Amino acid sequence: MTDPNSTPSRRALIVDDEVALTEVVGSYLRREGFEVHAAHDGTDALSLAGSVDPDVVVLDVGLPGMDGFEVCRRLRIFSDAYVLMLTARDTEVDTVVGLSVGADDYITKPFSPRELVARIQAMLRRPRRTSRDIPGMAEAERPARRIGDLCIDVEGREVRVDDFEIVLTRTEFDLLDALSSRPGKVLGRRQLIELVWGDTWVGSENIVDVHVGHLRRKLGDDPTKYVTTVRGVGYRMGKGSA
Numbered sequence: 001m002t003d004p005n006s007t008p009s010r011r012a013l014i015v016d017d018e019v020a021l022t023e024v025v026g027s028y029l030r031r032e033g034f035e036v037h038a039a040h041d042g043t044d045a046l047s048l049a050g051s052v053d054p055d056v057v058v059l060d061v062g063l064p065g066m067d068g069f070e071v072c073r074r075l076r077i078f079s080d081a082y083v084l085m086l087t088a089r090d091t092e093v094d095t096v097v098g099l100s101v102g103a104d105d106y107i108t109k110p111f112s113p114r115e116l117v118a119r120i121q122a123m124l125r126r127p128r129r130t131s132r133d134i135p136g137m138a139e140a141e142r143p144a145r146r147i148g149d150l151c152i153d154v155e156g157r158e159v160r161v162d163d164f165e166i167v168l169t170r171t172e173f174d175l176l177d178a179l180s181s182r183p184g185k186v187l188g189r190r191q192l193i194e195l196v197w198g199d200t201w202v203g204s205e206n207i208v209d210v211h212v213g214h215l216r217r218k219l220g221d222d223p224t225k226y227v228t229t230v231r232g233v234g235y236r237m238g239k240g241s242a
Helices: 019-031 042-052 068-075 092-100 113-124 170-180 189-196 206-219
Strands: 011-015 035-039 056-060 082-087 105-108 145-147 150-153 158-161 164-166 186-188 227-230 234-237
Touching (some): 011 019, 019 035, 019 113, 035 042, 042 068, 068 082, 082 113, 092 206, 150 170, 170 206, 170 234, 189 234, 206 234
Parallel strands (some): 056 082, 082 105
Antiparallel strands (some): 158 164, 186 234, 227 234
């Protein structure tokens, strides 16, 4: 019998054609209380993701047949699970391609399973900052944020442009949340990493640029309409109008 007071397990899907690697990573995640599922090719991975609805997907780039980039692209059609990509080469091209198809983070092989688990836990601990954080604002007084024809419902995690809903990944929404919470203020890349990925995240600050680019494409943005680039510093939401 299930304990009604127990906390539901986080679900992890590990996708790698190296069976031994999936078993090792799976054993570490199970110790941390995860419900673990594994797939060894892209087709099985997409089928499993559709049935178990994972919270996080550990996805190898170098899968046979359908590679990890294509799996991630198709996964994003129906899932907002966090995606951590495994790449055998620490190249900027691999990183940019992985992040541009919707991955949230990446780690290079060979890696420590403990580091991978720590990265996953950091993603899942990301604060979901909402208007509850605004001191003195009552529940009924929390309006959606508006920048021109862009409307951001932080409580409902919904985004609309000209009343058309825009589907964002979790990371894209968190990035938009961080920028729109300080309209008109410039946020540096390191600031955005700490707000969205957490202060324990390590890696290239280029991750911010890739996700901002992806966000802009979904919003139909131009260089100044919603998110403005402040060269050499970071990004600013709008020009000061809330």
